[in-house]
Amino acid sequence: MDLKPLFEPRTMAVFGVSSSNYRHPANEIFTKNLLRYPVKVYGVNPRGGTMNGQLIHRSVSEIPEPIDLAVIAVRADFVPDVLSECIRAKVRSATVISGGFKETGRQDLQDRIVAIAKEASFPFVGPNCLGIYVPSHVDTFFLPGERMVKPVIGNVSFVSQSGGILVDHLIKFASEGVGLAKAVSIGNKALLGELELLDYLAQDPATRVIAFYIEGFGPNEGRAFVQSAGRCGKPVIVLKSGKSPGGSRAVSSHTASLAGDYASFSAALSQYGIVEAANELELVSFCESLSIYQKPIEGRVGIVTVSGGHGAMAIDACTARGITVPELPEEARESLRKGLSPSVRDIATLTNPIDLTGSGIDDDFVATAETLFAMEEIDCVLALLLPYIPGITADLGAKLSNVAARSGKPLVAYVPHVEKYTMLIEGFELNGAPVSPSIEGAVLMVEALRRNRP
């Protein structure tokens, strides 16, 4: 099955558009794509009428050109007929937004649409989903455009069983500067599930990181998924819910009890180098850092800061995750000391973490970063920056990012995220270094690089 028409449609038909019921979700989908996206959109409703000055077609076969993507938001009972109509009219794919299938006990109805699609090798996403959002291309979410928070265009694609979790993460991506390639809500995943989307996104040149929110897999689907993810060559990140054991099913062997559903899930993921995120903070941090750096590291971190407390907190967070903070050799410390500004030289603490104190200036950071990046013992640098220190300028982000880029090793920064520090933050981000709003988040960004084994 070719999934390209789902994500890169040139033409789109929205079923259910209604000139009498202005609150119909299909209307929002029709209108936003008509007004704001390059995809050519047609409304379909057997009752006809007009919408935004456009003619509503009575059937998809009346549309004067071939349709790449059908968006189906009609009552569940009508979906089988609409699907058949699409297939007859040589539509190439669909997203079924409508609910009222397996999730409400109508497995029969769901089985019917799957059978219809399978027979014709017709790809569809859903049912009971938001569908697809590709920035600046197409948006099948029925959410009013002005209510959505959209991340910048980037290279992370996100596949979610839950529409709500997906839209929420777009907000988090937007606030953390994580760029989005494609977002898909797969709902009941009747035909296309995580595995099919993984395979598609693995081949998608716009996608460098593939993130999933998964509630559970069908029989043996987990096995196929991890094997495929392990082979795909791109970082795969998974956030799982439903970790607590369901019910009190009697378990007769120690192994069955110790290797419960979630334990098995988690073990299989890490065996195949898939990065499991324990929560939303981890997911967003992992996405941000893996969207920039793909080369795995062992996790030997050099830390530079202006505050002993920040250094200590960072060490604790690193140690808890098995990231090491190696000692600096005496020679390295002595040569670094000579490179520091006179007011800092005698008061800086040059163990790892390196504390340049509140007297540190940009040049001291640059000299320190150069020393750390040059060291064999260090494979990643963590810069904990407090922009309220008087010697730090708004240019430091760009300066440090450039040092990192020259070294070929990853740099991760912590900067408090408030409006007035934006220029410093953008200095990092626009020059290819991720920035976290918390120390913990910055350490998670390092952790992602250590755990990723593509």
Place this chain on the structure above:
Amino acid sequence: MNQSHPDILRIIEKARSDGWVLEPDAKQLFALAGFAVPRFALARTAEEARRFAHEIGYPVVAKVVSPRILHKSEVQGVVVGIGDEGRLMEVFERLRGLEGFFGVLVEEMLLGGIELILGAKIDVQFGPMILLGMGGTGVEIYRDVALRMAPLLEKDAMSMIGGLKAHRLLEGYRGAEPVDKGKLTETLLAFSSLVMELEGRIESIDINPLLCSAGRCVVADARIML
């Protein structure tokens, strides 16, 4: 393994109505598959127990065999360190009174070594999974286990061993003899292949304990759930 395959399948199919393979049959199965097991015999009568114990020499271990008793130690169904015939007869008498009594497993007493658990479970989402952990009756309390999807590669087996919190115990902690890691890796890989072959026929396996020492890894007790 291939030659003994029909016998292995026969053991499993024979046990299907009970829902699990009793210890003597499970040990037989592992022996057929090439795993080290203690010398053992199933004694239906006190006389048989006496004869076999005499043959292998004291001390011996006696365990109740009953399709109704899944967790033998919970009913004091395992007695170790039986030093003489008098004690063996006494134990036999008591075990005979346990629910569903079928016989007594008399086996050689293995001395020394670390108790591990080696297990398998057929997971709905991920298929056959292999578990290695610190064994004994406290496994579900310590929960010191490593879990991987089968089939295992050698690097998986090695990372499972290294991933146990207690792995230093395997390396000869405080002057104890280290466990033969080559043997343990081999055992894990052989177990993984066996599980892949039995995938469609079993639900889970506990080898607990797998008794590992400097020279060997022995299946000291095993249970196969169907």
